Amino acid sequence: MEVSKGLLTREQWEAWHRQAETAAHRDFLRAQVSECKNAWMNGAFTDGKDALASAIANAAAVENVRFAQKLIDMDYDDYLTAMKDD
Numbered sequence: 001m002e003v004s005k006g007l008l009t010r011e012q013w014e015a016w017h018r019q020a021e022t023a024a025h026r027d028f029l030r031a032q033v034s035e036c037k038n039a040w041m042n043g044a045f046t047d048g049k050d051a052l053a054s055a056i057a058n059a060a061a062v063e064n065v066r067f068a069q070k071l072i073d074m075d076y077d078d079y080l081t082a083m084k085d086d
Contacts, residue, residue: 007083013076029068036065 008016016022039045045057070078 007080010076013079017076026072029072033065033068033072036061 040058040061045061046054049057
């Protein structure tokens with residue numbers, strides 16, 4: 001796998017990942033995921049919407065939650081994969 005120049009080393013990435021600010025950002029993302037799930041549970045993506053609008057709102061919410069969860073769960077290998085040159 002070819003990777004871009006200027007990438008963080010594993011040690012640098014792990015130090016960044018342990019920082020209080022980084023942990024606070026992951027906590028924020030977890031709260032956003034929870035908020036979105038609660039909104040879905042309470043019908044926010046279907047109330048007063050036609051079938052197409054409901055489907056679009058639900059699909060967008062699912063993708064937003066998946067993306068946030070991917071950031072929460074990201075490890076160094078995920079970082080390298082995302083930063084590789086194609």
